[in-house]
Amino acid sequence: MTEFLIKNGFVFDPTQGIKGDKADIAVKDGKIVKSSDISSKAKTIDASGKAVMAGAVEIHAHIAGPKVNEGRNYRPEDKLFTYTPKSAGKRMAGGFSIPTTFKTGYEYARMGYTTAIEAAMPPLFARHVHEEIKDTPIIDEGALPVFGNNWFVLEYLKNKEIENTAAYISWLLDVTKGFGVKVVNPGGTEAWGWGLNCLTIDDPVPYFDITPSEIVTGLIEANEYLGLPHSVHIHQNSLGNPGNYTVTLDTLKLAEKFKPKNKFGREQVLHSTHLQFHSYGGDNWGNFESKSKEVMDYVNTQKNVTVDTGCVTLDETTTMTADGPFEHHLTELNHLKWANVDVELETAAGIVPYVYSPDIKVCEIQWAIGLELALFAKDLMRCFITTDHPNAGPFIRYPRIIKWLMSAEARKERIDTFKHSAKMVEATHLAGIERELDLYEIAMMTRAGPAKALGMSSIYGGLKPGMDADVVVYDFNPQKPHKPDDIEKAFSRAAYVMKTGVPVVIDGEVVNNGNKRTLWVHAKVNENPQVMRDIKDKFLRYYSVTQANYDVSKHFVPNPYVIEVDAT
Amino acid sequence: METVTLTIKNQPTLYLEADTITPDNFSGKKASEIAALHAFEGRDQFTLGKYFEVSGEGGATAADTRIVVKGNVSRVKYIGMKMTAGEIVIEDNPDMYTGAWMQGGKLLVKGNVDAFAGIGMKGGEFVIEGNAGNYLGAAYRGDWRGMQGGVIRVKGNAGSDIGYFMNGGTIIVHGNTDVHVGTHMEGGKIIIKGNAPSKVGGQMVGGEIFVYGGIDVMMPGFKYVQDEDLEVDGENAKFSLFYGDTGERHPKRKGQIVYGKLHLRN
Numbered sequence: 001m002t003e004f005l006i007k008n009g010f011v012f013d014p015t016q017g018i019k020g021d022k023a024d025i026a027v028k029d030g031k032i033v034k035s036s037d038i039s040s041k042a043k044t045i046d047a048s049g050k051a052v053m054a055g056a057v058e059i060h061a062h063i064a065g066p067k068v069n070e071g072r073n074y075r076p077e078d079k080l081f082t083y084t085p086k087s088a089g090k091r092m093a094g095g096f097s098i099p100t101t102f103k104t105g106y107e108y109a110r111m112g113y114t115t116a117i118e119a120a121m122p123p124l125f126a127r128h129v130h131e132e133i134k135d136t137p138i139i140d141e142g143a144l145p146v147f148g149n150n151w152f153v154l155e156y157l158k159n160k161e162i163e164n165t166a167a168y169i170s171w172l173l174d175v176t177k178g179f180g181v182k183v184v185n186p187g188g189t190e191a192w193g194w195g196l197n198c199l200t201i202d203d204p205v206p207y208f209d210i211t212p213s214e215i216v217t218g219l220i221e222a223n224e225y226l227g228l229p230h231s232v233h234i235h236q237n238s239l240g241n242p243g244n245y246t247v248t249l250d251t252l253k254l255a256e257k258f259k260p261k262n263k264f265g266r267e268q269v270l271h272s273t274h275l276q277f278h279s280y281g282g283d284n285w286g287n288f289e290s291k292s293k294e295v296m297d298y299v300n301t302q303k304n305v306t307v308d309t310g311c312v313t314l315d316e317t318t319t320m321t322a323d324g325p326f327e328h329h330l331t332e333l334n335h336l337k338w339a340n341v342d343v344e345l346e347t348a349a350g351i352v353p354y355v356y357s358p359d360i361k362v363c364e365i366q367w368a369i370g371l372e373l374a375l376f377a378k379d380l381m382r383c384f385i386t387t388d389h390p391n392a393g394p395f396i397r398y399p400r401i402i403k404w405l406m407s408a409e410a411r412k413e414r415i416d417t418f419k420h421s422a423k424m425v426e427a428t429h430l431a432g433i434e435r436e437l438d439l440y441e442i443a444m445m446t447r448a449g450p451a452k453a454l455g456m457s458s459i460y461g462g463l464k465p466g467m468d469a470d471v472v473v474y475d476f477n478p479q480k481p482h483k484p485d486d487i488e489k490a491f492s493r494a495a496y497v498m499k500t501g502v503p504v505v506i507d508g509e510v511v512n513n514g515n516k517r518t519l520w521v522h523a524k525v526n527e528n529p530q531v532m533r534d535i536k537d538k539f540l541r542y543y544s545v546t547q548a549n550y551d552v553s554k555h556f557v558p559n560p561y562v563i564e565v566d567a568t
Numbered sequence: 569m570e571t572v573t574l575t576i577k578n579q580p581t582l583y584l585e586a587d588t589i590t591p592d593n594f595s596g597k598k599a600s601e602i603a604a605l606h607a608f609e610g611r612d613q614f615t616l617g618k619y620f621e622v623s624g625e626g627g628a629t630a631a632d633t634r635i636v637v638k639g640n641v642s643r644v645k646y647i648g649m650k651m652t653a654g655e656i657v658i659e660d661n662p663d664m665y666t667g668a669w670m671q672g673g674k675l676l677v678k679g680n681v682d683a684f685a686g687i688g689m690k691g692g693e694f695v696i697e698g699n700a701g702n703y704l705g706a707a708y709r710g711d712w713r714g715m716q717g718g719v720i721r722v723k724g725n726a727g728s729d730i731g732y733f734m735n736g737g738t739i740i741v742h743g744n745t746d747v748h749v750g751t752h753m754e755g756g757k758i759i760i761k762g763n764a765p766s767k768v769g770g771q772m773v774g775g776e777i778f779v780y781g782g783i784d785v786m787m788p789g790f791k792y793v794q795d796e797d798l799e800v801d802g803e804n805a806k807f808s809l810f811y812g813d814t815g816e817r818h819p820k821r822k823g824q825i826v827y828g829k830l831h832l833r834n
Contacts, residue, residue, distance in 0.1 A: 077711035085611070336712060
């Protein structure tokens with residue numbers, strides 16, 4: 001029996017409403033328990049003068065799978081001078097915007113992240129995704145297969161066959177060991193196969209003659225029919241285009257007529273990801289401006305929608321998405337190298353390097369929009385910090401984003417050193433926002449909020465007895481005066497991180513590879529011979545592999561954490 | 569100016585990665601401290617002192633430090649990497665990545681250099697009295713930002729893929745080169761006083777290439793414009809000007825013609 005007592009820290013836990021009070025956290029056998037439930041032999045960790053939170057939960061990052069790996073492959077320059085040699089218990093690790101799997105695990109853990117969701121798994125290459133997840137140490141991970149351009153989904157939803165869509169989702173989650181329903185540029189990626197795109201929610205998909213609006217509502221209905229832990233997770237149409245905020249609002253409104261139905265405490269029916277890329281005004285890059293206020297005013301009133309920010313971090317990074325047409329658009333803009341693949345009946349993907357420069361007006365405005373979304377949010381249990389890693393910046397910049405959100409002074413300092421600061425200020429709201437988030441709000445955005453939105457609030461995101469013992473101590477005293485950079489420093493290298501009761505980081509260094517688990521959802525549905533026949537038929541007619549070679553067999557997922565859902 | 573002399577005494581079994589041999593690292597250090605600087609042989613880390621006899625000491629700053637490397641260094645890579653000032657003289661033939669990412673100062677190689685010499689170079693003066701290998705003054709693999717500034721002068725011949733993704737600076741080759749000169753070139757100057765067999769300026773969108781000898785096979789995307797009298801590297805001569813490589817697109821305003829210049833000596 002392993003017991004720990006994390007003593008005297010300032011605890012921030014939104015799941016219990018603890019806002020920085022001094023408290024002890026007791027841990028026994030990988031779970032958080034009441035202080036009275038541990039013996040006097042418990043190992044004590046002194047957290048006095050430090051902030052204590054639950055392990056952070058990443059809701060959206062591209063950290064495993066074929067497109068991440070192709071990014072690594074075709075960007076050797078991203079790895080240059082970044083490697084650290086192997087040391088006791090740690091593998092060689094390197095890369096900046098597309099780190100190796102090992103570095104991914106180490107860096108998340110060092111920042112106090114203990115769970116992450118891979119945001120786009122192409123089902124055909126699910127094995128590759130799981131091989132990389134297996135090789136990413138410490139953090140628990142789940143992966144979202146993409147459904148928004150999948151031929152089965154397009155055909156069933158064209159005929160409004162929700163039950164069949166649900167049966168197909170259930171089958172696909174099972175064979176790919178997937179966690180939930182991801183939608184990327186609904187219809188648009190399939191249209192890209194014809195050299196077209198869907199830039200509004202009413203643009204029909206060629207051949208399938210279905211609109212993005214029908215795809216999204218159909219998938220929400222199927223998701224709630226199944227009662228999955230997570231809601232539909234959407235990367236909307238018209239990403240990254242000036243004036244796209246109207247499309248964003250149109251899509252969000254689709255969620256109005258649905259109610260969440262699940263046993264996991266999830267309250268939203270739609271998670272809209274990397275909202276920064278979808279909150280643009282103007283009609284060209286010259287009059288490009290922030291529409292974060294318009295978007296967040298709506299999100300604030302709509303309880304069944306959650307969002308994440310997709311903050312631009314002003315780094316050189318690698319964009320990668322299943323939104324094939326967008327990546328083509330991007331390479332036409334910056335003329336840097338472009339990789340593109342079509343994944344048979346399912347999806348596509350593109351990759352382009354991108355330099356978010358503080359000397360380019362558009363990048364400065366994008367930076368402001370990401371932060372504005374968080375600062376305009378009334379309910380931070382529904383608005384989470386992401387960088388859409390690596391699209392708007394690498395995830396290792398989360399501490400810097402936290403600094404900007406917590407300090408108006410740090411934001412001002414950044415704005416003042418922009419090349420086009422006057423123009424940026426004019427096109428955005430940020431310079432006029434005084435709001436500074438506190439640690440409790442940061443804990444909502446990075447812990448309790450994403451855990452709840454993923455339907456995982458019973459084990460993640462809080463420090464209530466019974467939850468997993470994912471505990472983080474930051475060397476940051478909220479009661480003492482501090483400089484903005486102290487925030488970034490403390491969140492970059494946690495003083496102590498425990499993952500399911502195992503100390504994995506001490507003084508900012510990885511000391512243990514933990515016992516990482518793969519999260520996947522087993523959704524039981526009634527037998528559906530039609531869907532099974534359709535699947536068999538598609539494999540015979542179209543797929544380049546046989547159905548027997550498609551399944552992610554058990555050895556790819558050596559330490560699974562299966563979430564059971566019964567929709568029979 | 570203080571001089572540090574490194575004389576190789578033990579040959580490495582594998583190749584030695586000696587990126588610590590720069591005036592920046594040696595300045596302000598005594599011989600014993602210089603001998604204690606690290607060097608990788610394969611995956612194991614040793615010290616320079618294991619391989620080199622060190623005499624003399626570094627100057628107060630990099631600019632006041634001169635390094636002379638003596639003996640057979642054909643298994644030593646990365647000499648002068650990222651140097652910003654001062655001077656290095658290599659009396660023999662160093663291996664790959666000599667003067668890589670060099671930012672300033674002077675680097676003289678009396679023998680030949682192997683591949684990737686001066687890649688990603690930003691400034692300084694790099695003279696090679698012998699021949700250069702492939703990828704001289706090129707970009708690092710995958711990068712679109714090659715040589716940015718400075719001068720590389722090769723008295724002998726150079727290999728293939730020189731000035732790959734070159735953005736600025738000058739490369740002068742007194743002899744001949746192999747194929748692929750200035751591929752994806754966006755700026756800067758390449759002067760070849762001998763011959764360049766083929767693939768000269770493929771996908772170049774900026775910068776200038778001068779060839780004094782012949783090109784066996786021209787890239788098809790080049791177009792003759794006019795004859796011209798030019799002063800190049802201190803001499804006057806007549807050249808034929810070609811624009812190319814017209815197949816490539818590049819971030820410029822719409823309607824603006826994008827081309828690099830190829831000058832062939834008449």
